[in-house]
Amino acid sequence: EDQVTQSPEALRLQEGESSSLNCSYTVSGLRGLFWYRQDPGKGPEFLFTLYSAGEEKEKERLKATLTKKESFLHITAPKPEDSATYLCAVRGNTGNQFYFGTGTSLTVIP
Amino acid sequence: DAGITQSPRHKVTETGTPVTLRCHQTENHRYMYWYRQDPGHGLRLIHYSYGVKDTDKGEVSDGYSVSRSKTEDFLLTLESATSSQTSVYFCAIRGAQTGDNSPLHFGNGTRLTVT
Numbered sequence: 409e410d411q412v413t414q415s416p417e418a419l420r421l422q423e424g425e426s427s428s429l430n431c432s433y434t435v436s437g438l439r440g441l442f443w444y445r446q447d448p449g450k451g452p453e454f455l456f457t458l459y460s461a462g463e464e465k466e467k468e469r470l471k472a473t474l475t476k477k478e479s480f481l482h483i484t485a486p487k488p489e490d491s492a493t494y495l496c497a498v499r500g501n502t503g504n505q506f507y508f509g510t511g512t513s514l515t516v517i518p
Numbered sequence: 519d520a521g522i523t524q525s526p527r528h529k530v531t532e533t534g535t536p537v538t539l540r541c542h543q544t545e546n547h548r549y550m551y552w553y554r555q556d557p558g559h560g561l562r563l564i565h566y567s568y569g570v571k572d573t574d575k576g577e578v579s580d581g582y583s584v585s586r587s588k589t590e591d592f593l594l595t596l597e598s599a600t601s602s603q604t605s606v607y608f609c610a611i612r613g614a615q616t617g618d619n620s621p622l623h624f625g626n627g628t629r630l631t632v633t
Contacts, residue, residue: 449626
């Protein structure tokens with residue numbers, strides 16, 4: 409069965425302190441790995457799609473990378489407005505379902 | 519926003535009553551999904567639709583039914599609400615694009631409390 413595990417569950421950073429979030433996955437034929445940001449009381453907001461090992465995507469202070477077993481979301485010089493829960497999801501070859509991890513709650517302290 | 523409206527945004531209901539949640543999209547997307555989000559479990563798929571009148575079950579479908587009579591509307595019904603169905607419910611949509619690797623786009627959720 410397709411499965412996603414995210415770590416750490418929670419992360420507190422000082423403003424400007426760079427770090428990475430991890431998403432480990434098992435899937436029968438990866439059709440896409442997806443990163444989302446979720447703010448309290450809101451739905452997840454799409455950030456990136458990665459399709460194949462070695463691929464990288466960037467948006468402002470965020471960079472997502474992909475290997476055959478895991479993905480990293482690197483946050484460079486974070487700001488307080490980057491505080492949110494970051495979710496990872498995968499879609500495999502077996503159908504239209506997306507499988508989500510439980511997320512990493514990021515807090516950036518001024 | 520991805521043109522998704524969920525209603526109601528909040529609902530409190532009693533155990534044993536039927537409840538219907540509505541998802542409306544203005545994107546004309548083919549695929550629509552219902553997820554529930556609970557602490558420690560993340561987002562779990564309840565049902566999804568791949569076209570009008572075409573639906574399939576997800577991993578937590580027991581106690582739920584869905585209907586899609588128009589492209590723009592996807593209804594989730596709790597036939598007889600139980601306290602274990604207290605949750606935040608999210609609707610998501612996905613367009614069928616070249617390569618069919620398009621992401622999900624989510625509404626802002628319905629917070630349901632069953633007392």
